[in-house]
Amino acid sequence: MPELKKVLHMRTLVAASLGIALASSDYPALVKAASEVGGWAVVLAIICAGLVTGLVAFSFAELAGMYPTAAGVRVYTKRAFGDTASLTITIFYVFFAIIIASAETYIFAAVLHALSPALSAKLWVIIFLAVAVVVNILGIEIAGTLQDILTSLMLTCIIGLSLYAIFSRHFHIASVPFAPMGLDGFSTAIAAAIFLYAGFEWTTPLAEEVASGKSVLSYSLLISVAVLTVTFALFAYAAMGNVPLGQLVGTPIPHLVFGNTVAGRIGLYIMAAISFLATMSSFNGGVMGNSRLIYALAREGSFPKFMSKLHPKYFTPWIALLVIFSLIAVFSISVAMTEAFLVPILVAASIEALMFAIISFSVIALRYREKDTERVFKIRGGIIIPLFTGIVFLALTLGILVSSSKYVVILFVVGFVLSFLYSKYIVPRLGH
Amino acid sequence: MVTAETLISTLNTFVEKVNANLTLKKILKGWSKLVVIKTKDPDTEATLKVEKGTVIDMKFEDTPTADIILSANADVINDIFTGKANPSRLYLDGTLKVFASQKDQMVLDAIVDIVWK
Numbered sequence: 001m002p003e004l005k006k007v008l009h010m011r012t013l014v015a016a017s018l019g020i021a022l023a024s025s026d027y028p029a030l031v032k033a034a035s036e037v038g039g040w041a042v043v044l045a046i047i048c049a050g051l052v053t054g055l056v057a058f059s060f061a062e063l064a065g066m067y068p069t070a071a072g073v074r075v076y077t078k079r080a081f082g083d084t085a086s087l088t089i090t091i092f093y094v095f096f097a098i099i100i101a102s103a104e105t106y107i108f109a110a111v112l113h114a115l116s117p118a119l120s121a122k123l124w125v126i127i128f129l130a131v132a133v134v135v136n137i138l139g140i141e142i143a144g145t146l147q148d149i150l151t152s153l154m155l156t157c158i159i160g161l162s163l164y165a166i167f168s169r170h171f172h173i174a175s176v177p178f179a180p181m182g183l184d185g186f187s188t189a190i191a192a193a194i195f196l197y198a199g200f201e202w203t204t205p206l207a208e209e210v211a212s213g214k215s216v217l218s219y220s221l222l223i224s225v226a227v228l229t230v231t232f233a234l235f236a237y238a239a240m241g242n243v244p245l246g247q248l249v250g251t252p253i254p255h256l257v258f259g260n261t262v263a264g265r266i267g268l269y270i271m272a273a274i275s276f277l278a279t280m281s282s283f284n285g286g287v288m289g290n291s292r293l294i295y296a297l298a299r300e301g302s303f304p305k306f307m308s309k310l311h312p313k314y315f316t317p318w319i320a321l322l323v324i325f326s327l328i329a330v331f332s333i334s335v336a337m338t339e340a341f342l343v344p345i346l347v348a349a350s351i352e353a354l355m356f357a358i359i360s361f362s363v364i365a366l367r368y369r370e371k372d373t374e375r376v377f378k379i380r381g382g383i384i385i386p387l388f389t390g391i392v393f394l395a396l397t398l399g400i401l402v403s404s405s406k407y408v409v410i411l412f413v414v415g416f417v418l419s420f421l422y423s424k425y426i427v428p429r430l431g432h
Numbered sequence: 433m434v435t436a437e438t439l440i441s442t443l444n445t446f447v448e449k450v451n452a453n454l455t456l457k458k459i460l461k462g463w464s465k466l467v468v469i470k471t472k473d474p475d476t477e478a479t480l481k482v483e484k485g486t487v488i489d490m491k492f493e494d495t496p497t498a499d500i501i502l503s504a505n506a507d508v509i510n511d512i513f514t515g516k517a518n519p520s521r522l523y524l525d526g527t528l529k530v531f532a533s534q535k536d537q538m539v540l541d542a543i544v545d546i547v548w549k
Contacts, residue, residue, distance in 0.1 A: 002468050002477075004531055005497045067526040070534060075526040139535065209533055292534060299520030299541065308545075312459050315538045 008209045012144055013220035014227070015151040016206060019142070019281035020199035021228055022154055024107040025100070026278075027255035029195035029345050030236055031248045036185035036192060036403075039177040040240040043233045045186060049193035050229030052396075053200070056356045056389045057225050058379045059363045060201045061218030065376030066366070068207030070289070071296050077358065080365035087302055087423035088416075089358055090293070095415045096351040097290040098324060100198060101283065102331030103344035105129060108279040109336065110252040111272055122336040125329070132283055133325045136291065139314040142284045154277045157270055158231055165238035165262040173241035188403045191396040194356075195349040196232050199282065200224050201359075202289055218377045238262075252341045287324060294320040302427050346408045350400040351415070353393045360390035434506040436474050440492065443469070443478055446513040447487045449547050456546055460485025463539060468498040471506040500532040500540060515548035 008016075034042035063076045073093050078086035109124035119127075142150060165171060179186065200221065210217050239248065239258045247261075248254040259271030295317035298307035309319045335341055363379065363386040379385050401409050450456055460482075467480040479498065481489040502509070508527055511517035519541060522528040530537050 001470065001503070002495050002498050002501055004501065005466070005499055068529060068531065069523065069526065070537065071524050074524050078525050209531070288534075292538070295538070296520050296524055299545070300518065300524050301521065310538060310542050315535055315542060317538070 004209065008206055010216050010220050010223075011148055013203055013206060013210070013217060014223050015148045016285060017200045017203040017220060017224035018151045018155070018227060019147055020202045020285040021197055021224065021282075022151070022158075022231075022278045023100075023104050023199070023282040024111060024255070024275040024279045025103040025341075025345055026196050026232070027258075028107060028252055028341060029192055029349065030232060030239075031245075031254045032342055032345065033189040033192035034236065034240065034245060035249050036181065036189035037179045038181035038185070038245065039179050040173060040237060041179035041186065042189055042193075042236050042240065045189035046193045046196065046233045046236055047229060048190045049196065050225055050233075052190075052389060052392050053194065053197040053356070054222055054225040054229075055385055056360060056393065057201070057221040058218070058377075059356075059360050059386050059389065060204055061215070061221055061377045062363055062375060062379050063359065063366070064204040064207040064217055065215070065378075066370075066373055068210070071293055072204045072207075073355070073359075074293070074297070076362045076366070079370065080362040084420075084423050087297075087427060088420045089355075090297070091419040091422060092351065092416055093355060094290055094294060095419065096348055096355065097286055098327045099331060099344045099351070099411070099415075100348040101287055101324075101328045102335060103341060103348060104279055104282055105328055105332040106335040106341055106344075107252050108275060109332070110341075111256060111275045114253055114256055115272055120336075122333060125332045125336050129325055129329050129332070132287070133321060136287055136321050136325075137311060137314065137316050137318045139311075139316045141288060142281055147281065150277050150281055154274055154281075155227070155231060157274050158235055161259065161262060161267060161270055162231075162234040162238035165242045165258070166234075168242070168262065170262075171238075171241045173237065176240050187396070187399050191353060191400040191403075192346070192349055193232075194353050194393075194396060195345055197225060197228055198348060198352045199286055200228065202285055215377045252339075287321070287328075288316075291317045291320040291324055294323065301430055302423075304430065340407065343405065343407050343411065346400055346404045347411045347415075350397050350404075350408065350412055353397040353400065357390045357393035357397060360386040360393065364390070433473070434510045436476050436506075439471065439474075439476055439506055439510055440478075442510050442513045443480075443490065446547065447480065447490055450543060451486055453547060456543060457485050460539070460543070465499040465536065466495070466497075467500045467540075468495050468502070469509060470501060470503045471509050472503075473505050473507075476506065500530070500536050502540075503529040503531070512544065515544075519544050 033045050067075045069075050074090040077089045105125055109121045112124040113121040207217050243258055243261045247257055255271045256268050259267035295308055297303045307320050311318045364383045461484050463485050465482045469478045477494055479491050479495040480487050512519045
């Protein structure tokens with residue numbers, strides 16, 4: 001087998017994974033997790049979420065090694081569970097990407113509004129999406145060395161400011177309770193913390209650009225989860241020791257509140273800059289990747305054919321991009337009008353947890369269905385790890401839904417049911 | 433079952449169609465890549481050298497490195513390059529493997545789509 005002339009290496013894969021996962025919407029999710037336990041036990045919740053997500057990374061690695069494809073979820077689940085189930089799951093996953101992008105758009109708009117209050121968050125949403133749609137249609141991508149630099153810069157700033165906060169004289173973690181809400185909220189805190197890792201797996205499509213699909217990708221996913229765990233645990237510890245939880249809850253920009261409290265205007269601008277980089281890199285990987293998935297589904301015949309139109313100059317799926325951005329605009333403006341920013345975050349967390357469960361069960365199903373298919377990376381210990389993560393993430397999905405508002409449950413159920421009905425009844429009628 | 437000779441003939445016909453297509457020439461004027469098509473059953477390897485949207489060379493021997501690598505069974509590759517099969521469908525069920533940057537994959541798909549439109 002020949003090698004690709006230009007292959008991606010470990011550092012770039014880790015940077016790409018971190019770039020997608022490190023998002024502005026992580027901070028309100030982290031505060032939501034903290035509010036469930038009421039104290040700095042949130043650090044423990046983040047570590048637990050990191051451990052189980054690390055275990056699910058093995059499943060992604062095994063599947064990406066078997067099928068190195070940009071349409072990962074579609075291929076894995078089609079092989080494991082058949083066409084209709086796979087299409088339902090894939091469309092639900094696209095819905096997840098739109099929801100997460102909507103949350104990210106609103107949070108970033110809130111950051112811009114905080115810096116420039118003359119323009120409302122709603123207006124910033126529109127300005128940001130207008131710029132993002134043009135950038136995406138032009139096919140401008142943050143890749144390679146630039147991604148490495150931006151991710152390193154983000155991590156240095158977050159970790160640097162967290163350490164500065166921990167070693168400042170205002171740090172008072174000793175007076176902050178550990179878990180005043182008791183352990184009842186601990187599992188919900190872990191479930192909310194899963195959001196912090198959302199999108200880390202979106203580098204599996206890059207398996208097609210890794211040297212012969214070797215296990216570089218598997219290790220990059222594990223490193224990414226480890227770095228995210230350390231970064232967010234450190235940030236949470238620093239935030240809990242410097243800012244009363246009450247000041248962080250209820251605001252879409254707790255990271256700016258933290259920055260301002262710890263280092264005044266400089267801290268605020270550092271966190272705003274981090275937010276800018278985080279949103280850019282998350283959007284870049286997430287939206288572009290999903291537009292290509294929609295394009296491929298339209299070419300396959302699962303979406304209307306017009307969605308498979310490519311821009312003749314930039315080779316970007318511009319119709320798919322316009323569809324995605326229109327939906328993001330509807331959801332993010334709804335969030336801006338209601339200020340219910342936790343709803344899309346919790347919906348995304350619950351869908352991501354369900355996806356992690358499905359991926360784990362896909363590994364198990366394919367162990368029996370496709371025993372002889374070559375596996376570049378194989379999880380040791382039989383089906384124990386995927387079975388464990390499958391059950392854990394299924395429980396976490398239910399945990400989020402049971403403990404969240406009715407709007408979270410409604411969006412989750414409506415999204416899933418529509419995905420199923422579309423796959424079962426509309427796709428066969430498309431007939432192309 | 434597809435023989436190596438059939439596959440060579442299919443690829444030759446496809447290359448002729450690509451080179452004769454004015455739309456492709458226009459939209460691929462900046463696209464120069466080395467594309468390897470690797471098949472199983474029978475094992476063959478075709479290397480297509482594309483310069484500014486025109487296939488200037490095709491040889492059937494092993495190539496150490498390439499910009500784009502397509503890999504599938506010979507009958508699958510034959511169906512794709514004769515326009516009988518939808519490459520996206522085969523790609524989405526894991527039958528066809530494509531190793532390339534995301535953008536090059538889109539370009540490749542556009543080529544197949546335009547040729548068989």
